Amino acid sequence: MIALITGGANGIGAAVARRLAADGAKIVIADVDDAAGRPLAAEIGGAYVRCDVSSLPDNEAAVAAAVTAYGGLDLAFLNAGVTSGCGLGEDFDLARYRRAMGVNLDGVVFGAHAALPALTRSRGTIVATASMAGVVGVPADPIYAANKHAVVGLVRSLAEQLAPAGVRVQGLCPSFADTAILGEHRELLSELGFPILPVSEVVEAFLRLLEGDGTGECWFVIPGRESQPFVFRRAPGPR
Numbered sequence: 001m002i003a004l005i006t007g008g009a010n011g012i013g014a015a016v017a018r019r020l021a022a023d024g025a026k027i028v029i030a031d032v033d034d035a036a037g038r039p040l041a042a043e044i045g046g047a048y049v050r051c052d053v054s055s056l057p058d059n060e061a062a063v064a065a066a067v068t069a070y071g072g073l074d075l076a077f078l079n080a081g082v083t084s085g086c087g088l089g090e091d092f093d094l095a096r097y098r099r100a101m102g103v104n105l106d107g108v109v110f111g112a113h114a115a116l117p118a119l120t121r122s123r124g125t126i127v128a129t130a131s132m133a134g135v136v137g138v139p140a141d142p143i144y145a146a147n148k149h150a151v152v153g154l155v156r157s158l159a160e161q162l163a164p165a166g167v168r169v170q171g172l173c174p175s176f177a178d179t180a181i182l183g184e185h186r187e188l189l190s191e192l193g194f195p196i197l198p199v200s201e202v203v204e205a206f207l208r209l210l211e212g213d214g215t216g217e218c219w220f221v222i223p224g225r226e227s228q229p230f231v232f233r234r235a236p237g238p239r
Contacts, residue, residue, distance in 0.1 A: 001025040002070045002122075004062060006053050006111055007080030009037035011179030012129065015199045016077060016206055018044055026070045030062040031080070053080045054102030059114040066118070073118035075210070078111040079129040079172075080104075084143035097143055104147035108154060116167070123166035127210065128155055130171045132220060135230055152218050156232075159216030170209050171218035173230060174202045195223040 003020055007013040008029035017027050017040065027046035031037040034050060041048035049065040051058045066073045084100035086093040108128045115126065133141070134148035155171035162169060177197040205227035209219045217229035 001074045002028075002066060002072055003075040003077060004028045004030060004066045004073060004115065005077045005079060006030045006051060006059075006062070006107060007129075008077075009033040009040055012174070012177060012199055012202050012206075013077070013079040014040055015203045016079070017046065019203050019207070021046060025075075028062065028066040028069065030058075030065075053078075053107030053111060054099070056110045056114070059107075059110040062111075063114045063118055072122050073115060074122045074124040075127065076111055076115035076119060076124070077127045077129075077206075078108045079127075080107050081129060081131075084141055086143065088142060100143050101147050104144070105150050108151050112154075112158065112169075116162075119167050120165050125168040125170065125210065126158075127170045127172060127206065130155065130173045130218060132173050132175045132222070134171070134173055135218065135220070155218060156216050163215060168213075168215040170215065172202070172206055172209065172221065173218050174205070174221040175223065177202050177221075197221060197223050201227075 003025050005013045005017050005027060008017050009031035010033060017029055021027050021044035027044055029037050029041050029046060029048045030051035032050060032052055037048045047065060047069045049062045051062040053059060063073060080103055082100055082103045084096055086096045112126055128151050130151040131148045133145045134152035138145035152171055155169050159169035175197050178199055202221050205219055205221040208227060219227050220230045221227045
């Protein structure tokens, strides 16, 4: 397997990179964190490319790096993500809003667009990291919920479109995982007694959805529950 992992220098991306590499996959880590990404790539015998996922040319360059280094691409794990850091009231900040939408939504759209030619040739797979924030409301960060809901909608819609080409599209929807993205929310979650998800459980869910044959699924990963595709209710049709 040849895999491209965006946001692969840390957290869930890094853990998946290590696991796939241990199973023999060739990994290209794409990130803006050179200090963490380069040594990780060296550790797992992979390649590193600096990639701002909010830039279409950077995504295209990352895919090209994988194809050049290893001859193709089987998996695009579009995982990079950030919180917004602002709301819609007096704390609204246009630059923070653009950054959150650029990384969390554009990063998936641009990554999928850039990877599609190579994945069509290999009949490969796209996995996008959404969040439980993509299926429930998040009053603490409505902008984050908005872009993650968009990722869920993209996964469900794109999967049907790409099925005839043999390309699968899956979504990964973890709860609050033990990564740096928790930031200041970590202490609050601890005070509330809300369990934080070990990254290892997210990796196991990722492997299960990857090994299956489904497409257009959004797998929830929640402490104390067996991960599986979230069941969406059918919308009411016209009378």
